[in-house]
Amino acid sequence: DQQVKQNSPSLSVQEGRISILNCDYTNSMFDYFLWYKKYPAEGPTFLISISSIKDKNEDGRFTVFLNKSAKHLSLHIVPSQPGDSAVYFCAASQEAGNNRKLIWGLGTSLAVNP
Amino acid sequence: NAGVTQTPKFRVLKTGQSMTLLCAQDMNHEYMYWYRQDPGMGLRLIHYSVGEGTTAKGEVPDGYNVSRLKKQNFLLGLESAAPSQTSVYFCASSPNRALYGYTFGSGTRLTVV
Numbered sequence: 001d002q003q004v005k006q007n008s009p010s011l012s013v014q015e016g017r018i019s020i021l022n023c024d025y026t027n028s029m030f031d032y033f034l035w036y037k038k039y040p041a042e043g044p045t046f047l048i049s050i051s052s053i054k055d056k057n058e059d060g061r062f063t064v065f066l067n068k069s070a071k072h073l074s075l076h077i078v079p080s081q082p083g084d085s086a087v088y089f090c091a092a093s094q095e096a097g098n099n100r101k102l103i104w105g106l107g108t109s110l111a112v113n114p
Numbered sequence: 115n116a117g118v119t120q121t122p123k124f125r126v127l128k129t130g131q132s133m134t135l136l137c138a139q140d141m142n143h144e145y146m147y148w149y150r151q152d153p154g155m156g157l158r159l160i161h162y163s164v165g166e167g168t169t170a171k172g173e174v175p176d177g178y179n180v181s182r183l184k185k186q187n188f189l190l191g192l193e194s195a196a197p198s199q200t201s202v203y204f205c206a207s208s209p210n211r212a213l214y215g216y217t218f219g220s221g222t223r224l225t226v227v
Contacts, residue, residue, distance in 0.1 A: 004156065034215055043118070043204050043218025044157075089157070098164050099145070102216075104156035 003027045004092050006105035014113055019077040021108050023090030026071065030092035032100075035064060035075050038087045038107070047088070048075070080112045116140050120205050120219035127195045127226045135190040135222050137205030145208045146188040147172075147216065148180060150201040157204065163188055195226045 005024045013019045023033075031052040036044035050057040050064045050073065057064050063076045077084055090105040118139045127133055137146065148160040159172030163182040177199060179191045188207075192199060202223050206216035 002156070036215075041220065043206070043220050044216075045218065046215030049215060099162060099170070102159070104158075106154065106156050 002105075003030075004090055004103045004105040006088075006090055006108050008108050009106070010109040010111070012111045012113060013080050015082055016079045019075075019080045019084065019110055019112065021075040021077075021088050021090075021110065023073045023075075023105055024071060025073075025092050025103075027092070027094065027103075028071070029094045030103075031095070032093040033064070033066060033073050034091045034093065034102075035062075036089040036091060038089065044089055077110075080110075082112050082114050085110055085112045118205055118207055118217050118219040120203075120222050122222060123220070124223050125225070127192075127224065129195060129197060129226060131195050132191070132193050133195065133224075134192075135203055135205075135224075137188045137190070137207075137219060139186055139188075139205075139207040139217070141207060141209070141217065142185070143207035143209050143217070144185075145210070146182065147206045147208075148178070148188065148190045149204045149206065150174065151204060151221075152201050160190065160203075195224075197226045200224060200226045 034049040035047040037047045038044040048062050066073045087107040087109045089107045093100045093102050121136045147162040149157045158174050161180040163169050166185040169180045181189045202221050204221050205219040208216045
């Protein structure tokens with residue numbers, strides 16, 4: 001059973017508009033959440049993260065919102081640009097001995113149309 | 115600016131053959147990881163290392179072995195490849211316990227026929 005779910009496999013938006021990518025999780029032990037972006041034939045690259053003690057983190061055009069009671073987080077991209085077209089992965093982290101366990105969603109493919 | 119380098123980028127193996135995937139990082143990161151990505155499934159951790167000379171099992175370790183003899187290198191071995199190991203393999207490294215995100219390689223696409 002997936003602990004991190006990205007229910008929209010794909011999303012299409014117009015350039016300049018807002019892109020909202022959603023992620024739901026089931027495990028209340030997750031205490032850190034990350035978003036990664038992946039272009040074809042490349043590895044994922046870290047985009048933005050948020051600790052469970054916060055409800056918002058902003059970095060330029062990218063903002064992540066966390067709603068702990070709903071076990072839901074979202075990534076907002078404003079304004080969207082064609083170069084943002086990629087697959088976006090949500091990941092959730094928790095303590096696991098000498099490492100931190102990282103559980104990944106399946107990804108949402110974002111297409112930003114000029 | 116090499117970051118994390120994976121070799122090879124593509125490989126086709128016959129069932130039962132063996133091979134080693136090499137991951138090299140030049141950022142002096144302590145932690146290194148091997149993931150596989152399959153359609154309909156998120157990235158799954160195969161093995162990881164928290165420092166030179168250490169290795170540990172992840173979620174899906176069966177059929178794979180790893181070694182971290184040097185801090186900058188993390189090798190993933192398949193002793194007897196099976197079609198179920200057809201996948202895209204990603205190596206990643208991080209300076210600490212993943213709080214600040216990983217740096218990934220560009221992946222190795224492996225097909226076992």
